[in-house]
Amino acid sequence: MDTVNKPITIEEFFEFQKFQQVLHFLHFKFYRNDEGRIVNRSVLVFFTGFSLDFWFFAVNCFDIIRSRYLGEISNQNLPVLSISVYYTIRGIMLYMKRHDIVDFINVMDREFPKDLATQKVLQVPDIYERHAKRQRYVGYFAYCALGGFCMAPIIFYIHDYDGRSAPIQLDHQLLGGWLPFNLRQNHNVYPLVWLYDVYAMLVGVTYFTTFDTLFSALQTQLIMYLGGLRRQIEQLDCAESVNPINERQFYERINGMIRRQQEINLLCEKFIDIFKLSIFISDLVGATSICFHLYLMSEADDMLTVGKYLCPTMALVIFTFECCLRGTQLEEASAGLNESLYNQNWYAGSKKYRRLIVIWIRYTQCTRKLTAYGLVEVNMMHFSDIMQLAYRLFTFLKSRQ
Secondary structure, three states: OOOOOOOOOHHHHHOOOHHHHHHOOOOOOEEEOOOOOEEEOOOHHHHHHHHHHHHHHHHHHHHHHHHHHHOOOOOOOHHHHHHHHHHHHHHHHHHHOHHHHHHHHHHHHHHOOOOHHHHHHOOHHHHHHHHHHHHHHHHHHHHHHHHHHHHHHHHHHHHHOOOOOOOOOHHHOOOOOOOHHHHHHOHHHHHHHHHHHHHHHHHHHHHHHHHHHHHHHHHHHHHHHHHHHHHHHHOOOHHHHHOOOOHHHHHHHHHHHHHHHHHHHHHHHHHHHHHHHHHHHHHHHHHHHHHHHHHHHHHOOOHHHHHHHHHHHHHHHHHHHHHHHHHHHHHHHHHHHHHHHHOOOHHHOOHHHHHHHHHHHHHHOOOOOOEEOOOEEOOHHHHHHHHHHHHHHHHHHHHOO
16 A cells, blocks of 8 residues: 555554465454444454364373373474464463454554544554564564474485385474374375474464564554654643643643543553463463473584574564563653653743643653563563573473483
8 A cells, every 4th residue: 555645544554474364364354344343254263273273282182191101202392382382372362352352453443543644643654664564574584484394394304214114203293292093103194294284383373473463563553652642742832831822722732642641551551451461371381482492402413403493492582572572662652751741841831830740740650561460571671581581491401311
């Protein structure tokens, strides 16, 4: 769309990755009903994915119990199993919050500027361009990482092939784990098992990319509203407070800004409420998954194996970093209101204006932070804590050898 001559619609912020659209892995397919309300008509994808997830985890749990009971070696690929849990958690959270997400998007739609002039004031074209550029980078990374991850087992299989009587090793399989009838050790059905693994992997990855698209789009719009309000505060002229002609309009303008800040704070609270549980649980699982991948890379004998586990590890680290960075951005944008008020020459205004500004400054000191039930604050310090936790788990595993 020509963002210069046409207003941008809010639906454009929620365009999912191309491979999701091609494969119809769209957990949220938005359209407007006759009343103009945004609704979701793509719920069957959730049930299809959850059915495959239930089968995947059921057979693997059965294998873990069976191997412990019989005293045999398990067929599990722990790094893949941990990252599968990571993806599935986000999928479950999306399903549990699907109605809240649609309702919140409708609230954001009512706030979203519809005319081109207002969009330019809020810098919507520039913000959307940065958001779309980020989405393209995420797509490029997904294509490269997923392509390499899917092809690595086939390369290992061809390189190590030693006849149909030779066992199919864990490195020859995409996800590993257990399947009935010893299918993973049957060379005749190896392509079918690989396709099954690819489909199962895509189901999990689309949980992640769907979550990422929704989270980044909604956070971007909140930052946009906070930035617009900050620019309005910076344009206040305290000289108007001592001018009896413009005094009434001046205070009406300030009251509108205060009400606007309260509205944005409520939007931030709804945003945090939707994503706090998924972030809290998936961050803990993500640290464990990073630990397992680091352990396998340290035990690898060749660079191809290192590369196989490096891609998912980097993906987890990068997206954990990006999630924490967005939490920091939201916190800084909220704190920016306080900074813009404090930097004004409010002391040159009238007594009534100074009293109002002091109260407003105290109110803006309560910045909005992306938190998980008050237990953690999702910011760059939290990212450092996650990486330290992953490293501690890694050193613990190495010390047990």
